[in-house]
Amino acid sequence: MAQRRPFAGASSSTARSLALIGDAVHNLGDVAGLLFGWGAERLSARPATPRFTYGYGRSTQLASLINAVLILMAAAVVIVEGLQRLMEPVAVVGGPVAVAAAVGVAVNLGSARLFGSDHSHDLNRRAAVVHLLTDAAVSAAVLVSALLVKLTGWNWLDAATAIGVGLAVAWSGWQLLRDALVVALDAVPASIDLNEVDGVLRSLPGVLDVHHLHVWGMSTSQNAMTAHLTRRPGSINDMDLLHEAKAELARLGIAHSTIQLEPPEGA
Secondary structure, eight states, rough: OOOOOTTTTTOSSSOOOOHHHHHHHHHHHHHHHHHHHHHHHHHHTTTOOSTTTTTTTTHHHHHHHHHHHHHHHHHHHHHHHHHHHHHOOOOOHHHHHHHHHHHHHHHHHHHHHOOOTTTTTTTTHHHHHEEEEEEEEHHHHHHHHHHHHHHHOHHHHHHHHHHHHHHHHHHHHHHHHHHHHHHTTOOOOTTOOOHHHHHHHTTTTEEEEEEEEEEEEESOOOEEEEEEEETTTTTTTTHHHHHHHHHHHHTTOOOOEEEEEEOOOTT
C-alpha cells in the first residue's frame, strides 16, 4: 500500500507526525483565541456610551464563543485526518517529534502559570487557561506517542494519538461553548445561588416580599441584578435599606444592582 503524502509543503520528517501537526494547529488556534481574549478585555474596560449604556463587557463573552469555535474546528480537522491516516499510515521519525512535543509541554505549562490561580471567576480568563492546559496535555500525549513509535516502529500510533488528542480537544471546546452560551443567554451565573440572593433580600429589615428577581452576567466577570422589594412603610429609611441591600449583594458577587421598593398592596 502506497504511503499517503504529507500535508502540502511538509518536507521534513517531523511534519509527518499528524499528532504533532494537530498540536501545532491547536496552538495556532489558541494564539488567535488569546488575541481575541486580550482585545476583548481591553474593550470591556472602556467606559459606557450613550448607545452602549452597559459598556462593552459582553465583548469578553463573544471572545469566549470565538475561542470555543476555534477549538472545535481544530479538533474536527485533526480527527478526520487521523481516521484517514489509520487506513494509510505515514512513517514518523520519533526523535525530533519527541523533542518538539517536550518543548510544547514546558511552554504551555509555563504560560498557564502566568495567569495565576485567580481565574475561575472570569470565563474569558478561564478559557485561556483551559486552552493552555489542554495544549500541555496534548503535547504530553504526542511526546509519549513519539517515544513509542521510536521504540516499536508502529506508525499507526501517531494517527491513533492524533484522534485521541482531537477528541480531548473537542470535549474541552464543547464545555467552553456550553458555558459561553449560558452566559450569552443571560442565565444566572454559575457562581451565584439565586435562592441565596432571594433569602438575603427577604432577610433585610422591613422586607415583606421579593419578586421580579433577575440575575445575569454583564460580562464574564461582572454580575448584575434587578428586583422588586415589597417593604413595610416606616420600618426603615429607604436609603438605608438600599445601602444595606447593595452591601449584601456585593458580598455575594453582584456589583451592579437595581432595586425597586414597593409598599404592600392596599397600603
